[in-house]
Amino acid sequence: MRILFINNDGGGYADYVEVAPGTTVDKFFSQQIAGGKAEDYLIRVNRQPVPRDYVLQEGNRVTITPTKIEGAVAA
């Protein structure tokens, strides 16, 4: 099934991705953010916080935003 995934970790692009039916948010996160800890991210489905065992549905809008991003000094 197809969902809209907005990955704010990196370039921040939004794209449709295919996920297997029954995929939970937790599993989807692990697939998309390799090596990341869920507690270091804000995960929203259809703009709402959801439990990690929430099962994704067709057409869901999933956003993953890191809570810790390194700023820098302007060059």
Next chain:
Amino acid sequence: MENELSGRRLWQVAGAIRDQLHTIRLNRFREAQGQVQSLSSDLAELESIRRKLSLCVARGWTAAASGLVEEATRLFRSLNYSSQEAEKAVGKPEVTVPNVRDVLEELLQAEEEFEKLRYYREDQILAIVTDAVELEGVYLGDFEVQLHIAALGAPGFRSTYRILALDPHPSVRNEAVTHPHVSEERLCAGDAGAAIDTALTGGRICDFFMLVRSVLTNYNRDSAYVTLEDWDGATCHDCGSVMGEDDTYYCTSCDYEFCGECSSCCSRCGETTCSGCLEQCPACEDHVCGGCMTTCPECGRALCRRCREEARCPCLEEEPENEEESNDNNSGGIRSTAEGGEADGAGSDTGLDEAAAPVGAEASEEGAGEDRASVHPDRLGETALLP
């Protein structure tokens, strides 16, 4: 509160944001149009050269053909550049302009994510307030992230948002730095830069605010305007006193920082140097840095460059004294000899002898002086080591 968003105002703001996003999209196409136009102009010029070259070849006009070939060579370079720029411009990701309802939902989400979503109507500024930020024990206060809606359509997003410290605790070293990554209300987004730009371009206002908050609540000590360690002022490496920005001096020799009392500067090159890194020249007694110190070629003593160039080392100044002393000692005997000579050879025009004797004596004395110069001044009292 007047600045709070509600109902109708929310729709108005969402509409204003969407209009700006439309401008962004239009600007992208405008830029692509410009680049394609530039490439097209180059191609037209190339076509003109082609026609002329055909004519020259047909009529055997080799000189003119040569000029056209040179022109074509220059044009190909320009074509290469304009082709790449055009490709870049048209290859940029399509900007999808969300509908007003999508933008409205972004604003509603922002209201839920952040306790206070404000709108300053006069300036068309949408803002959220973060919780108080404390990084590694340094309290920085809360910040207002202001998004200037009217500036959204401007390229680069440089003036689109500002970070205001509502309870400022700026660094002692620089009052404009209210956060390690905020200077003069400008955030250096670092790793979040690309995501912020993409979020703004796509009208994902809530994502934008969340990303900015993620930068403000994190600390990158490797790239901060002022590090948290120096937030309350750096300490002098010598006396340990806390220094403000205007009273901090960097020693170019040892790379440490010093207060005004403990720092100085080299008398030769003017470089800021701490007192510990300055050396006193034994000749001129000026204090100079290591870079301006050298050694005397004669005795190896440390000396400043100017004194070396002017041969002012104490070892060189002692030699003429020694020579003079010897001259004094020997010239007395020489004079007596000369006088005796005069008495003996009275009437003879032997002025040359008088002159010669001292000269000869001086010559021999000079020779002895030269021999003495080869002996270190400290060893003059020792048995002479003359060949």
